[in-house]
Amino acid sequence: MAQATTGQAPGVRVDGLTVVYKTPAGELPAVRDVSLTLEPGSITGIVGESGSGKSTLALSLLNAVQPPGRISAGSVEIDGLGDVVGFEGERLRKARGAHIGYVFQAAQNSLNPLKTVGKQLLDLGRSHGVEDRRGLLREAQELLGRMGLDGARVLDSYQHELSGGMRQRVGIMLALVLNAQVVVLDEPTTALDMITQANILKIVREVHAERGLTTLVITHDIGVVAEVADRLAVMYGGRLVEQGPTRQVLGDPRHPYTKGLIKAIPRLVGDIDQARALPGRPPTLATVPKAGCVFRERCALRMDICDTDDPAAVAHGPRIVACHAVKVKEHA
Numbered sequence: 001m002a003q004a005t006t007g008q009a010p011g012v013r014v015d016g017l018t019v020v021y022k023t024p025a026g027e028l029p030a031v032r033d034v035s036l037t038l039e040p041g042s043i044t045g046i047v048g049e050s051g052s053g054k055s056t057l058a059l060s061l062l063n064a065v066q067p068p069g070r071i072s073a074g075s076v077e078i079d080g081l082g083d084v085v086g087f088e089g090e091r092l093r094k095a096r097g098a099h100i101g102y103v104f105q106a107a108q109n110s111l112n113p114l115k116t117v118g119k120q121l122l123d124l125g126r127s128h129g130v131e132d133r134r135g136l137l138r139e140a141q142e143l144l145g146r147m148g149l150d151g152a153r154v155l156d157s158y159q160h161e162l163s164g165g166m167r168q169r170v171g172i173m174l175a176l177v178l179n180a181q182v183v184v185l186d187e188p189t190t191a192l193d194m195i196t197q198a199n200i201l202k203i204v205r206e207v208h209a210e211r212g213l214t215t216l217v218i219t220h221d222i223g224v225v226a227e228v229a230d231r232l233a234v235m236y237g238g239r240l241v242e243q244g245p246t247r248q249v250l251g252d253p254r255h256p257y258t259k260g261l262i263k264a265i266p267r268l269v270g271d272i273d274q275a276r277a278l279p280g281r282p283p284t285l286a287t288v289p290k291a292g293c294v295f296r297e298r299c300a301l302r303m304d305i306c307d308t309d310d311p312a313a314v315a316h317g318p319r320i321v322a323c324h325a326v327k328v329k330e331h332a
């Protein structure tokens with residue numbers, strides 16, 4: 001597992017974060033009262049089914065939630081920068097890129113099809129007031145080379161001339177080239193074949209360690225976080241239901257949702273016949289319960305209190321679990 005090589009990386013503290021989207025039924029929370037610490041120099045993974053609020057949480061780290069969404073409560077403190085929730089205009093634009101790099105979903109085309117990668121790099125540099133264009137190109141080439149690509153060729157290429165895995169590496173380069181020390185990767189390997197996926201994860205680990213970054217990886221694929229993350233946070237219906245060191249969470253899951261997610265993966269249990277899909281479907285903004293536990297509809301351990309009271313996130317050593325049933329068991 002990756003370890004930071006420098007003590008320089010900033011930590012990030014998300015506290016009581018709530019993000020709402022305006023819908024015909026009013027403003028509904030996609031992320032509700034989420035608290036999460038990204039330790040300096042660590043890789044944290046956030047895992048959860050589609051619609052659980054992962055991307056919304058990731059965008060909040062850059063204060064980049066777009067209307068009809070907005071951050072309605074909470075803070076995102078980044079060491080050396082402050083609470084980015086209060087940032088706007090030029091200050092916010094500068095923070096993005098220079099402090100926090102964001103790598104878009106591998107499935108998404110975040111590159112401009114009409115400009116070469118090099119031209120886009122120079123645009124990025126210009127928008128951040130970088131005067132040393134040669135230095136910027138050199139740094140980009142070095143990063144691309146580091147990731148096994150011919151830097152000069154890639155900078156001369158258009159998006160359509162690059163494979164999915166190459167584009168994803170270009171995305172990582174663009175997120176890091178301005179020396180961002182906090183990096184958010186949203187589904188970095190979705191839509192890539194298995195070999196390319198493994199390659200990208202190796203690169204993420206190596207670049208993270210070499211540059212002493214603080215990294216957040218968002219994914220619906222537990223296999224991805226098992227590969228790279230030091231800490232793991234499990235998200236469901238806009239809530240973080242379990243957090244802890246990756247090995248502990250995967251080896252001894254406490255929350256019934258985490259247990260269900262792990263059982264549903266053939267790769268991790270080894271025998272494909274033993275994989276059991278979690279019954280039911282995750283909630284949408286409109287169907288997520290307004291009171292009580294968000295997971296109760298699919299939970300085998302459901303009790304009366306789950307219908308009325310939202311379980312608090314309780315720390316059990318390095319683990320944090322939000323479940324009434326786990327609380328009962330711990331205190332039995």
Ligand SMILES: Nc1ncnc2c1ncn2[C@@H]1O[C@H](COP(=O)(O)OP(=O)(O)OP(=O)(O)O)[C@@H](O)[C@H]1O
Pocket residue numbers: 021022023030048049050051052053054055056057067068069220283284285
């Ligand atoms: N612009 C928007 N307007 C209204 N609702 C939205 C908007 N963007 C996201 N949502 C809703 O917010 C919830 C969380 O979405 P989000 O994309 O953060 O989840 P996710 O876990 O990242 O899902 P995925 O893995 O599919 O990207 C979902 O119910 C989604 O439908």
